[in-house]
Amino acid sequence: MNIHFERHLNILDFTLSSLLRRKGKNFSLLTMYLLVIFMLASLVFFVTALKREAAILLRDAPDMVVQRLVAGRQDLVPAQYAESIASIRGVNGVRPRLWGYYYDGLNGANYTIVADDYMASSPESAVIGNGLARSRSMVVGDLLPLISYDKAPLMLQIRSILPGESDLMAADLIVITSEDFRTLFKFPAGLATDLAVDVGNPKELATVASKIAQQFPDSRPILKSEILRTYQAIFDWRGGMVVIILASALLSFIIFAWDKATGLSAEERKEIGILKSIGWSTSDVLLLKFWEGVVISLTAFLLGVVLAYGHVFFLSAPIFAQALKGWSVIYPDFRLSPNVDGYQLAVLFFLTVVPYTAATVIPCWRAATTDPDSAMRS
Amino acid sequence: MYRIIIILVLACAMTVTGAHAAGKGGNPVPLNAKCPVCGMFVAKYPDWTATASFKDGTTHYFDGPKDLLTYYLDPTRYARGRRQADIASMTVKEYYSLGMIDPRGAFFVLGSDVYGPMGSELIPFKTQKDAMAFKIDHKGKRIIRFNEITSQLIKTLN
Numbered sequence: 362m363n364i365h366f367e368r369h370l371n372i373l374d375f376t377l378s379s380l381l382r383r384k385g386k387n388f389s390l391l392t393m394y395l396l397v398i399f400m401l402a403s404l405v406f407f408v409t410a411l412k413r414e415a416a417i418l419l420r421d422a423p424d425m426v427v428q429r430l431v432a433g434r435q436d437l438v439p440a441q442y443a444e445s446i447a448s449i450r451g452v453n454g455v456r457p458r459l460w461g462y463y464y465d466g467l468n469g470a471n472y473t474i475v476a477d478d479y480m481a482s483s484p485e486s487a488v489i490g491n492g493l494a495r496s497r498s499m500v501v502g503d504l505l506p507l508i509s510y511d512k513a514p515l516m517l518q519i520r521s522i523l524p525g526e527s528d529l530m531a532a533d534l535i536v537i538t539s540e541d542f543r544t545l546f547k548f549p550a551g552l553a554t555d556l557a558v559d560v561g562n563p564k565e566l567a568t569v570a571s572k573i574a575q576q577f578p579d580s581r582p583i584l585k586s587e588i589l590r591t592y593q594a595i596f597d598w599r600g601g602m603v604v605i606i607l608a609s610a611l612l613s614f615i616i617f618a619w620d621k622a623t624g625l626s627a628e629e630r631k632e633i634g635i636l637k638s639i640g641w642s643t644s645d646v647l648l649l650k651f652w653e654g655v656v657i658s659l660t661a662f663l664l665g666v667v668l669a670y671g672h673v674f675f676l677s678a679p680i681f682a683q684a685l686k687g688w689s690v691i692y693p694d695f696r697l698s699p700n701v702d703g704y705q706l707a708v709l710f711f712l713t714v715v716p717y718t719a720a721t722v723i724p725c726w727r728a729a730t731t732d733p734d735s736a737m738r739s
Numbered sequence: 740m741y742r743i744i745i746i747l748v749l750a751c752a753m754t755v756t757g758a759h760a761a762g763k764g765g766n767p768v769p770l771n772a773k774c775p776v777c778g779m780f781v782a783k784y785p786d787w788t789a790t791a792s793f794k795d796g797t798t799h800y801f802d803g804p805k806d807l808l809t810y811y812l813d814p815t816r817y818a819r820g821r822r823q824a825d826i827a828s829m830t831v832k833e834y835y836s837l838g839m840i841d842p843r844g845a846f847f848v849l850g851s852d853v854y855g856p857m858g859s860e861l862i863p864f865k866t867q868k869d870a871m872a873f874k875i876d877h878k879g880k881r882i883i884r885f886n887e888i889t890s891q892l893i894k895t896l897n
Contacts, residue, residue, distance in 0.1 A: 450876075453836070561835050562786060564786070
């Protein structure tokens with residue numbers, strides 16, 4: 362046991378010094394390798410974290426949302442829809458919701474206005490998103506003036522600012538009371554933007570949705586699972602776009618690495634010959650090459666993953682953020698909650714470290730089995 | 740499109756949570772509880788949990804009303820020394836509300852297109868009206884009461 366361990370240590374020692382002897386070449390290889398792993402790991406971390414964030418937010422979403430369509434466009438829902446839907450068997454409750462967008466000429470941004478009497482408890486007060494507070498440099502207690510549709514200013518006192526963690530979804534949000542909402546948009550009484558339907562048994566969702574569609578042919582029920590699917594598809598699609606862009610970089614790396622790893626230079630062949638002639642066995646040479654592959658690929662892998670972690674979770678992935686987030690109004694300054702999936706890391710590991718190590722060992726095995734004399738002469 | 744979705748999500752996250760917790764609560768099933776009839780882990784199917792509590796305080800968990808009834812009709816076969824008379828209370832999950840109800844007062848629909856973890860099920864309802872509505876929506880064959888259920892009938896479900 363001890364002897365074996367020492368043998369490995371000695372060979373590793375030799376490997377490191379032999380790698381250092383060809384500093385330039387190995388360092389450039391390591392940098393390339395590191396860059397590719399960094400990009401791939403960043404992408405994996407980022408897309409997974411975004412999906413996870415979306416899933417967490419959707420966990421508390423209503424089971425179903427019912428919209429009304431007029432000529433295929435979304436329209437306001439009359440309140441009596443809510444009553445008839447609530448009487449459908451299996452429906453626990455129906456909540457009419459009020460929400461919309463407000464264009465602010467001052468900074469050219471669109472705000473999302475949501476009416477919630479529970480959060481904005483008193484009239485002429487508002488709870489605003491972190492991104493909005495940042496862009497208008499507002500603090501709790503300030504007044505946020507909005508111009509209503511009858512041109513009268515609506516002065517909203519900021520009661521609180523939503524925490525930064527919710528920024529991905531709530532950066533440009535303003536929560537006001539439903540009364541203020543109706544004043545601001547001259548929103549007709551007895552109508553709602555849409556209906557949130559809570560269904561007791563998830564198995565009954567499809568039945569309830571089909572009953573709603575039958576009863577109100579102008580309605581469109583949207584299930585939570587459909588929303589979730591849309592989200593996953595959007596992030597997968599965006600992730601896919603970046604993968605395609607990265608693919609060319611990845612391919613050129615593969616060609617480079619393959620070329621480097623498989624083709625033994627005359628110098629290396631000579632080195633193997635010398636090692637064999639001074640008494641190294643074939644297995645020692647293989648071990649040397651194995652450690653060489655492991656040192657390079659494992660260093661690149663670990664460093665790449667650590668850098669990607671910092672890039673995604675501490676710096677919020679500035680490299681792909683524009684391509685992947687795609688929010689166009691007030692940019693959310695969010696920080697993704699760190700979460701690493703062991704399975705994905707393992708996939709990345711087996712796609713990079715293992716093939717590279719194998720690719721370095723196999724050609725050496727061929728060289729190492731040849732006669733040292735002919736190896737040195739060639 | 741997803742812009743809209745985001746708002747929907749946000750607005751709801753605020754209020755619906757409370758309602759949900761109240762409706763779907765009830766006592767949680769221990770993670771290692773196995774159904775005495777089929778041997779499956781019960782906690783995996785929270786919408787189907789049925790229980791039988793004995794006078795000595797122990798509770799058995801089942802993954803569906805069918806297994807509870809199978810057990811109820813012949814307890815000694817599945818747990819030695821247990822008798823039907825020792826059962827103090829039973830619960831099944833009502834289909835529409837997922838609330839716990841006593842199966843002895845429930846209406847069961849047979850032969851519907853809703854399947855539980857153990858296949859064909861006896862779907863429990865609090866009121867006859869609910870049971871009839873469900874029977875129409877889900878192509879049920881019959882509505883029966885608790886005391887009409889026999890081992891013979893359960894066998895036809897399996």
